[in-house]
Amino acid sequence: MEHTNITSARQLSRADIEMVLDRARAIADDPSAYADRHPDALLGLLFFEPSTRTKMSFSAAIKRLGGDIVDMGPVDSSSVKKGESLADTVRVIEGYADALVLRHPSEGSAGMASEFVDVPLINGGDGAGQHPTQTLLDLFTIRESAGLDDITIGIMGDLKYGRTVHSLAHALTNFDVRQQFISPESLRLPRKVRYDLHARGTDVREHTDLDEVLDVLDVLYVTRIQKERFPDETEYREVAGEYQIDANTLAAASDDLAVLHPLPRVDEIAYDVDDTDYAHYFEQAHNGVPVRMALLDALLGGEQ
Ligand code: NCD
Numbered sequence: 001m002e003h004t005n006i007t008s009a010r011q012l013s014r015a016d017i018e019m020v021l022d023r024a025r026a027i028a029d030d031p032s033a034y035a036d037r038h039p040d041a042l043l044g045l046l047f048f049e050p051s052t053r054t055k056m057s058f059s060a061a062i063k064r065l066g067g068d069i070v071d072m073g074p075v076d077s078s079s080v081k082k083g084e085s086l087a088d089t090v091r092v093i094e095g096y097a098d099a100l101v102l103r104h105p106s107e108g109s110a111g112m113a114s115e116f117v118d119v120p121l122i123n124g125g126d127g128a129g130q131h132p133t134q135t136l137l138d139l140f141t142i143r144e145s146a147g148l149d150d151i152t153i154g155i156m157g158d159l160k161y162g163r164t165v166h167s168l169a170h171a172l173t174n175f176d177v178r179q180q181f182i183s184p185e186s187l188r189l190p191r192k193v194r195y196d197l198h199a200r201g202t203d204v205r206e207h208t209d210l211d212e213v214l215d216v217l218d219v220l221y222v223t224r225i226q227k228e229r230f231p232d233e234t235e236y237r238e239v240a241g242e243y244q245i246d247a248n249t250l251a252a253a254s255d256d257l258a259v260l261h262p263l264p265r266v267d268e269i270a271y272d273v274d275d276t277d278y279a280h281y282f283e284q285a286h287n288g289v290p291v292r293m294a295l296l297d298a299l300l301g302g303e304q
Pocket of ligand 1: 053223262263
């Protein structure tokens, strides 16, 4: 892979994606073969927003490669509290680590920060922008459960603010995947994402009702309404609680449907789905470790 920074899924070619996914498969098959790949590597974690999966799976990934983390910790106990700029913070922490993972509430922050550092910088989520490493583990899970060619995926929920959706929709244009978008009118895909998909030759089919497409789906990717990104809580309340699925909803789906969700879920997927064969979201979260190991290995210079 030629990239030093991973700030957007738009950077990732089909060859890049397949390289990471193939390496992740090899790692998942034989993790011990990778245990000492990067014994001295330190991964700097800069999380300016809450995180469970992204932060912990990156930590697990670098440790499983033989390395370790240096963690800025909570914003409240860092010098950010004293008014330090993001540019200064990353310039300092690049001196403590071999690669950085940044999560930040401002869209575009990872691209901006990457211009101030020489070590690889990975976007762990920039506001309502992008979340490219989530996309890699989403693609890994889709490939394992349904394959990545000649499939139909429904992407449902908060398509406006959901950064995992923006990254995934773009990355899927590298494959023979039909995309159906299901959301309330007010949470449609942003115009710039729609244009981008059109420019990549993808038909953007939008629906307000899951029933219109459920029976043709191979994959249903459900997302949380991103409460924290709404400028006004009343707007959130108008759409909260819409687009929930339960085992009953899925009676109309193909038996092979794979339901994915980047997690955390609030109420979009009822707990009764967890025990069905449709549920792939916990396995998806677990795939974050081998996929992030594969990506870190590639960025830190590991040969396959
Ligand atoms: C997602 C995120 O942070 O964008 N979480 C994650 O990284 N798995 C999805 C979300 O918060 O809804």
